Amino acid sequence: MKMSFRWYGEGNDSVSLADIKQIPNVTEIVWALHSKQPGEIWENDEIAAVKAQLDEYGFGMSVVESVNVHDDIKTAGKNRDLYIENYIKTLRNLSKFGVKVVCYNFMPVFDWTRTDLFHPLPDGSTALYYEKSKIKQDPSEMAEYILTNTKGYTMPGWESERLAHLKELFEVYSHVSKEQLWENLFYFLRALMPVCNECGIKMAIHPDDPPWDIFGLPRLIIDEASIERLLTAVDDPCNALTLCSGSLGANPDNDIPHIVRRFCDRIAFAHIRNVKHYDNGDFSEVSHRDADGDVGIIDIIRAYHDGGFDGYIRPDHGRHIWNEKCRPGYGLYDRALGIMYINGAWEMLDRLDGGKK
Numbered sequence: 580m581k582m583s584f585r586w587y588g589e590g591n592d593s594v595s596l597a598d599i600k601q602i603p604n605v606t607e608i609v610w611a612l613h614s615k616q617p618g619e620i621w622e623n624d625e626i627a628a629v630k631a632q633l634d635e636y637g638f639g640m641s642v643v644e645s646v647n648v649h650d651d652i653k654t655a656g657k658n659r660d661l662y663i664e665n666y667i668k669t670l671r672n673l674s675k676f677g678v679k680v681v682c683y684n685f686m687p688v689f690d691w692t693r694t695d696l697f698h699p700l701p702d703g704s705t706a707l708y709y710e711k712s713k714i715k716q717d718p719s720e721m722a723e724y725i726l727t728n729t730k731g732y733t734m735p736g737w738e739s740e741r742l743a744h745l746k747e748l749f750e751v752y753s754h755v756s757k758e759q760l761w762e763n764l765f766y767f768l769r770a771l772m773p774v775c776n777e778c779g780i781k782m783a784i785h786p787d788d789p790p791w792d793i794f795g796l797p798r799l800i801i802d803e804a805s806i807e808r809l810l811t812a813v814d815d816p817c818n819a820l821t822l823c824s825g826s827l828g829a830n831p832d833n834d835i836p837h838i839v840r841r842f843c844d845r846i847a848f849a850h851i852r853n854v855k856h857y858d859n860g861d862f863s864e865v866s867h868r869d870a871d872g873d874v875g876i877i878d879i880i881r882a883y884h885d886g887g888f889d890g891y892i893r894p895d896h897g898r899h900i901w902n903e904k905c906r907p908g909y910g911l912y913d914r915a916l917g918i919m920y921i922n923g924a925w926e927m928l929d930r931l932d933g934g935k936k
């Protein structure tokens with residue numbers, strides 16, 4: 580596995596590259612041009628500017644999270660082919676700089692959804708939290724809450740420009756059934772696969788978070804069966820997964836270690852996050868330690884190790900600890916602790932296997 584860390588870019592993150600350099604074993608930065616709107620082309624000079632910053636610290640830039648997909652592609656809107664063309668140009672440009680994996684999602688309207696960004700945990704830290712009873716039919720209250728509580732940080736998938744048109748977006752999606760959304764995803768991927776093969780880029784879809792329909796919007800990548808459908812419908816090694824243990828793990832019925840074992844050769848990018856479930860359907864993000872949550876972190880790491888996983892891995896969200904002021908879920912300290920937990924488990928498994936010392 581190749582350890583990575585998500586970084587939002589110069590002037591857009593409370594964490595610096597110099598900070599990240601001191602976390603043992605991190606060799607890759609998971610990056611993006613966060614100022615880009617879905618559908619815009621990422622130009623060579625913009626990518627080169629990030630490369631220069633990462634080069635200074637000796638970091639690779641193999642993984643982008645995310646090149647977001649325009650709503651016209653998701654809804655088969657009138658400009659979908661144009662936006663697919665733009666996406667292809669972006670992929671070609673990224674490949675010139677050594678990008679190997681592009682993480683993306685196909686969630687309608689919203690990216691991940693939480694009702695509380697700074698929920699207090701018993702130990703005095705705070706974490707992202709989902710309170711089931713707060714998810715009503717009308718999403719505007721929650722969108723308003725998210726947009727006004729990010730402590731000044733942008734949140735990918737929650738672009739105020741897009742969400743200013745929430746009503747129109749919902750109106751457009753009201754005509755898209757789950758089956759049509761699947762078809763639109765396949766259409767997108769089939770158009771991309773020849774270019775991906777040519778450029779050596781894997782399209783790694785991120786599961787829907789939470790993994791069930793919300794606000795009447797269909798959600799696709801939610802469990803083992805839906806992953807199987809995706810991978811068989813477009814059976815190409817470049818049609819790959821970002822396996823996020825936290826997103827899928829919000830549903831207690833998802834057996835993540837089993838899913839990792841089953842699809843290991845199609846996982847290009849692993850997100851490791853732990854989640855604690857409550858009987859009433861609420862869930863909280865927690866530390867990466869196995870015993871602090873329910874997703875089976877140790878069994879997940881073991882599944883990757885047994886599968887000989889040599890893709891990219893990163894800690895997903897962390898808690899907010901030690902009074903850190905940071906973007907929700909994306910502070911330095913708890914994610915660094917998560918990395919050391921994963922490093923420790925991995926090295927021990929290497930040792931037990933009699934492999935690398």
Ligand code: CS2
Pocket residue numbers: 644645682683684690691735736785788823850895896908
């Ligand atoms: C991320 C997602 O913060 C997160 O949970 O894992 O927001 C992810 O970046 C996107 O869904 C990928 O497109």
Ligand code: MN
Pocket residue numbers: 785823825826850895
């Ligand atoms: Mn994730």
